[in-house]
Amino acid sequence: MRGIPFIQDWKFILGEPESPHLLATDDTSWRTLDLPHDWSVEFPFDQEKGEACTGYLPGGIGWYRKRFTSTPEMTGSKVIINFDGIYNRASIYCNGQLVRFHPYGYSPCLVDITDCLHAEGEDNLIAVKVDHSRYADSRWYTGSGIYRKAALHIMPKLHIPVWGTYYTTPDVDDASAVVRGVITLRNDEAGPQQAELICSLFGPDGQLAAKERVSCSLAGNQSEELQMEWKIPNPERWEIHDGKLYRAIVEVVDDGRTIQTVEDRIGIREFRFDVDKGFYFNGRNTLIKGVNLHHDGGLVGAAVPLDVWRRRLETLKACGCNAIRTAHNPASEDFLDLCDEMGFLVQEEFFDEWDNPKDKRSNGGEQRVDYITRGHAEFFREYAKQDLQDTVLRDRNHPCIFQWSIGNEIEWTYPKYNEATGYFGMNASGNYFWTLPPNSKDKIREIIQGLPRDAYDIDKTARLLSRWTKELDTTRPVTANCILPSASYESGYIDELDIAGYSYRRVIYDYGHQHYPDKPILGTENVAQWHEWKAVLEREHIPGIFLWTGIDHMGEAIQKPWPRKGSNLGLLDFAGFQKPSYHMFKSLWNEEAHVHLVTQTVEESLYRLNEAGELVEKVPGGWQERVWFWHDVNSHWNYRDGELVVVEVYSNCEEVSLYLNDTLVAAKRLEQFEDHIYKWAVPYAAGELRAVGKRAGESTSASIHTVGPIHTIQLLGDKDTLQIHPDHVVHVTVQLLDAQGHAITNQDVELAFEVEGECRILGVDNGSPDNVQPYQSTSLMTELGRGLLLVQGTKPGELAIKATCAAIHVVSNICKVKVVE
Structure with a gap:
């Protein structure tokens, strides 16, 4: 995180002590800790004190305090603290004075403490009240506390503000690239100031690639945006899975003396979406192989060390994943830095709810919202612009970010449009997964146009959010995850988007392309099943998908009763271990040959033997409508002698041969299996089960063994x-x-x-x-x-x-x- 680390030696207490924001208050009994800190994850899971939506962990009210001494550098300077994430409803005090109230738990928060500081050599106190007493205010685990890092910025009166640099790469080809910079310079002195900016660009090899000087005269208490441009010969492009980064360094020079230095890492790349041909990255047609990720890291909760994310992202990268959707809120600055380094594309999402709340207990069904489930909707109108724009300002230099998403499944909170589709209250019984809209496009339009307008309609709010985004960045398209696109096209919601994101709506990919041919379509939530990827491969106009989810997350523990701490729909489990669906998508998303073996008894499997002794689905064609859960399979080879066992192999090999104790069972070809799963019915015998696959003249194998007792x-x-x-x-x-x-x-x-x-x-x-x-x-x-x-x-x-x-x-x-x- 940029700035001077402000993370060590904080004091913390859970509860409401007397006068915790005053310097004289005794905090010797408070706990000493370093940030980031999530207090919720430190508690046991509790069915009575928690809720399924947030993973059965408590919230509450907590206070943080940090003392620091005013230094000579702070005298006459601008002093700002950047909190990258506080969950939530944070009241931030400096020396007893309330400086800022920041209710949103996911956006960064700049706190200007310049006018509150004591004189040089004297002690100061930062105190932060975190009110997460509404502990079920989300549909997934949030964490509680100052769960991301904090940094201090000490700047001269003539300075580049925090997030005051903006770099774009408007022209890129193999021979050269243009890097354009817009540098905001602020003069907080009363009188005019002369300044020079020295702008240097260093390549991935550390060598100076370009240098520019910009001079200006700035009136007192004014800001100005200064523009500069570098032309880079033979640029090293930022690529997917190869994050080559340049360093952009700007020095503010006053009277020959450098008074401030600001450094950013940037990437040279270009991309575009074509409504008919999909996604092009650095000139190549590229499939988006994405996953959705919530912000928790399993056992560490929301305060996630970067090594935890690195291990998880490396595993996803090995699967072939190349894109992350930050479902459903902004990620940390450090997480995006890591994606820059590792070469992941990122769709950054701003909000899960806008004007109206979602029922956190029912996960979308708007039945009731009580005190503990009241989320950010009550603050949205007042704070949405600042939350959104602070996020864009912080993150727009990250080369990994290629889309901004203004909202997730927002349609549920504007229900008046939904019945126009015909899915609800009519003979489709709400089955929007697999059927086209019962009502025609014209009928949907007619119904929606006849609806009364409200103070906060979905299209009007979308227009605001899109406009606020584009005020700060027009280099990336704006999208949203639409659960009912057939209504959202006609309500005006999708008119405000550059790309229509579809949530579990592959059945209308062709409908959308036919009826709204000028708007690109992307799968932004998709189940981790073969049929979802097959739909992409069959349609040039669909550039890719984001699977729900990449990694199991805490909260949304509604699939089954207690005991349950979270949602287990990921390719990886809570500990980051690979699951069967991981191996399916590793076989779909990689060119390198891959083979993975699993087993199950015929009785417990999806299959039965037909009259010819072949395995067929118990539900014919059922593979085409499997949703979130992967079917029950085992990774062992321990059954009763002679018991008939289904052996499944997930592979991208053209042919796989199955051996039991070195005896060939049968060789089969992938083209035999429309569900993309090799399968055999094998009478069990102890020993080794081995699958050998052949792809493009190369072979690979996997095996499982009968095991004995733990040794x-x-x-x-x-x-x-x-x-x-x-x-x-x-x-x-x-x-x-x-x-x-x-x-x-x-x-x-x-x-x-x-x-x-x-x-x-x-x-x-x-x-x-x-x-x-x-x-x-x-x-x-x-x-x-x-x-x-x-x-x-x-x-x-x-x-x-x-x-x-x-x-x-x-x-x-x-x-x-x-x-x-």
Whole structure:
């Protein structure tokens, strides 16, 4: 995060102490901690004190305090604190004075404390009240507290404000690129000032690529936008999965002396959407292979160290994923920096609700909103413009961002339009997933045009949000995730968008393209099933999709009763482990050959044997209408002798041969399976099941084995050297093994972890949505024979980590990690 880190040695208390915003208040009994901090995730899951929508973790009211001394640099300077995320309803005080109220939990918040500071050498106090007493105010887990970083900015009176630089790349080709900069310069002195800007651009190799000088004269208490332009020969482009970054450095020079330096990382790239041909990135037609991500990181809650995101994004990258939708709110500055580095495209979304609230308990059905479920809608009218524009100002230099999304499934909160489609209250029974609108386009238009206008209509609010976005950035298209596009085209909502985002509406891809041929279409929420990707491959005008979801997230725990902590629709589980759907999409989104084996008894499978002894679906054509949940399969080869077992293989190979104990069962070709799943019915016999696939003359294989009792607890760290830093962690994965060293996925035991060395144990998890044991623990029941421990270093030295199991008296290997400054 840019600026001087302002994250260490905060004081925290949960509750409402007396006069917590005053410097004289005694806080010696308060807890000392470093930011980011999420207090909700530190509590046990609780069915009585929590709600399914936010993952059965509590909210409440908390106070943070930080003392700091006024330095000589602060005297006569502009001093601003940037809070990147506070959840939520934050009241921020400096030396007892309320400086800002910031209700939105996801947008950055600049706090100008210049006029509140005490004299040089004296102490100051920043106090932040966080009111998350409305703890069920979202449809997913939010976290509570100052859950993102904070930074201090000390600037001269003549300065570039925070977020005061804006870079674009309007002309890019292989021979050259134009990089254009708009630099805002502010003069807070009473009289005029002369200034010179020295603008330098350094390439990915660190060498100077271009340099410009801009001079200006600025009147007192005025701002001016200064424009500069670099022409870069043979540019190194920012590419998908190859985030080549330039450094843009601007020096403010006053009377020959550099008084401020502002640095940004930028990328040279170009892209466009074609209504008929899809998406072009750096001149190449490119498919968007996207996933939706909420902002929690599993056991760390909303205060996510970047190493957690890095591990997760690397796993998604290996799947072939190239795009992230920040469902349904702005991400952190650090997350976007990471996407810049790793080469992920990002659609950044602003809001999940606008003028009207969503029923958080019912996840979209607007039955009731009470005190604890009242979300941001009550603040939207007053704060939406600033929240949106602060986000755009902060993020518009990120090359990863290629779309702005102004809203998610907003149609549910303007219900008067919905029945015009004919889906509701008519013979389609609301089945908008698989059927075309029962009413014709003309009928929908007629009904909507006959509706009375309200003070806050969906098109009017969309027009505002789109306009506010384009006031600050016109280089990226504006979109939204539309759950009922057939109504939103006619209500005027989609008129305000550059691209129509479809939420689970692949059935009307052709309808939309036929009736509204001037508006590009993109799948912005899609189930993780083959039929969704097949619909893209068959339509040149659909540039791609965003799967719901990339990673399981806390909250939205409505699919089944307690115990349940979240939604398990991701390609990865809560601990970041790969699920069967991950391997399906790895086979769909990669050119490199991939094979993955799973099994299930015929009785528990989706299939039956027909008269010819072939496997066929129990529900003919059912694969075409599978939705969020992947069907139940196993990753083991342990059944009763002779039991008939369905073997599934997810692969992009043209041909796969299945072997049982080195004997060929059968070779099959992908073209035989319209559901893109290889399958065999195999009588069980103990041993090794192996699939060998061939693709473009190359072969790859995967195997699973019959396993015996637990013999070994294997611990593996994802690094052997760990830095002492809030963003650095070691992921220690646990895998149960049998005597032959084969992974056990059909047996589970409770483990106890022992860690020697100076460290902070962030928590444990096994990845299961039904695991509601406290994250803050050193014991864990495995799931599918595996688990995860997360550790941060606190002092230099060596960590020695092991696990024991009292039930079977097995001890793990020792995982050693060196901790360095």
